[in-house]
Amino acid sequence: MAFDHIIGQEIQRQRLMDALMQGRLAHAYLLYGPSGTGVEALAIELAKAVNCAQGPGEPCQKCPSCRKIQTLQHPDLHVFLPSSSTKAAKGENKKSEVEGRSDARLERRIALIESLAKDPYAPFIFNKNDYLSVDDIRGLRQDAYVKPFEGRRKVVIIAAADRMNVAASNALLKTLEEPPGELMLILTTHRMHGLLPTIISRCQPVHLGRLPEPVIQDALITRYQTDPDTASAMTRQSDGSLNQALQAMSEEGTANRKEAFSLLECIHGDHPLQIFEMVDHLTAMHRKTPVVEPLLDALLSYYRDLFILTASSKETMVIHIDRLDAMKDIIRKITMEQIEVGIQDVEEIKQSIIKNVHLQLALTVLALRLRGRRAQAA
Ligand SMILES: [Zn+2]
Structure with missing residues (x-):
């Protein structure tokens, strides 16, 4: 070849x-x-x-x-x-x-x-x-x-x-x-x-089009000496892009997913005041290195998983298989409609952040909006 x-x-x-x-x-x-x-x-x-x-x-x-x-x-x-x-x-x-x-x-x-x-x-x-x-x-x-x-x-x-x-x-x-x-x-x-x-x-x-998943998985194993399980998990997050897979595998990528999941748990958790602490923490982090965009991308991908779990319970299609149990806890508390609107809300806030709105305020509004939808349905 x-x-x-x-x-x-x-x-x-x-x-x-x-x-x-x-x-x-x-x-x-x-x-x-x-x-x-x-x-x-x-x-x-x-x-x-x-x-x-x-x-x-x-x-x-x-x-x-x-x-x-x-x-x-x-x-x-x-x-x-x-x-x-x-x-x-x-x-x-x-x-x-x-x-x-x-x-x-x-x-x-x-x-x-x-x-x-x-x-x-x-x-x-x-x-x-x-x-x-x-x-x-x-x-x-x-x-x-x-x-x-x-x-x-x-x-x-x-x-x-x-x-x-x-x-x-x-x-x-x-x-x-x-x-x-x-x-x-x-x-x-x-x-x-x-x-x-x-x-x-x-x-x-x-x-050059997006790469098929088996091609990415193989590259992660053979070129980047990744163990097959990690390679498989990271390939799910790649969206056909090798460097998205590498990014997900990096320390930074792992940290972003962790923060995004903490935010998700805060939003749908039982202690609403934690949302404010979380937003302060994220805003401070973002001042050092811009993290909010990848963080919101991670948040979107969690909502995507919640959507799949609610709609079909097809676990094989879930991206973040490592947080399956915690996500199952969350879907007990929210409805399909909330997830759909949640995805729109996150997308919207992503656009406004690109336009340089007040970050702390934008994140607070987002978190409260997502949480508010939960309260309305409950
Ligand atoms: Zn030569």
């Missing part, structure tokens, strides 16, 4: 390999699909395949070229990732503030690139302010016309290309309109709608 470092996506892999072997590779690709389906990994493998010392084709993974591309340190490979700067301290003069920001930006970018080199399936979480600037793209344009140093082709990977601002997009358009012969551009995105249509139309699109 072509590109054997890639998990799943057999048809797309083969199609790209056929194009390479027949000398019909496009000068610009847009690899798109949900996060955790392998768009970044495939971009890196494609860069290896065009430059492998054994000749164009399946990357040998052993030659200096393949190894340098794997670590993202090949002189003919350029990887651009969005990043942002933390604000420099107030009171400094303008120049050092600008320098401080660009240093912070570079530092963050290096960390993201290292994470990508270590594992192209690793989830990277961008901040709201992470973006690709026009300077990034201008640098790319200058470099694109220089002949490759070591490889056959220069490869530029622009990851999360939807995070280009308008000026950067327009600068990239110029390169896409008159591409230098030896340059291959690979854009990746999980949010196709964030790209200008003029950019999309100048790239060959390759869509």
Whole structure:
């Protein structure tokens, strides 16, 4: 099978390999699909395949070229990732503030690139302010016309290309309109709608779909040395995305599920005052690292399980099988209708939190609303 470092996506892999072997590779690709389906990994493998010392084709993974591309340190490979700067301290003069920001930006970018080199399936979480600037793209344009140093082709990977601002997009358009012969551009995105249509139309699109559960489970066992039981439980939480499974398996993911379940138990428990303590605790946590969105996602997935248990008692379909008994306790106290409305409530609050409403207040309203529905029905 072509590109054997890639998990799943057999048809797309083969199609790209056929194009390479027949000398019909496009000068610009847009690899798109949900996060955790392998768009970044495939971009890196494609860069290896065009430059492998054994000749164009399946990357040998052993030659200096393949190894340098794997670590993202090949002189003919350029990887651009969005990043942002933390604000420099107030009171400094303008120049050092600008320098401080660009240093912070570079530092963050290096960390993201290292994470990508270590594992192209690793989830990277961008901040709201992470973006690709026009300077990034201008640098790319200058470099694109220089002949490759070591490889056959220069490869530029622009990851999360939807995070280009308008000026950067327009600068990239110029390169896409008159591409230098030896340059291959690979854009990746999980949010196709964030790209200008003029950019999309100048790239060959390759869509990577969600991965089947057995594929994810197998990858967790063989690549990440996960024991089969954990792999099976985490696969249920993956929604077809390997990095969602990895995220669920991480310390952070485990902690989020625990907090979300405590909140759920509080809402439907016998001590309503605990809700206020819980909300204070979550708000304080969120100030350190943004946790509320993943937490609400976890809460939604618990409501989904409650729905399944109430509607069908099909335990095989439950995601959080480790909390089955506690969930059975909860469904004794609530009705199907409450669960349905609860799901809507959580979805609604998620949207308003994205719009920056007062977090503590929003969470309190949510918890009381969910609880109030319980009291009405009881
Ligand atoms: Zn090689």
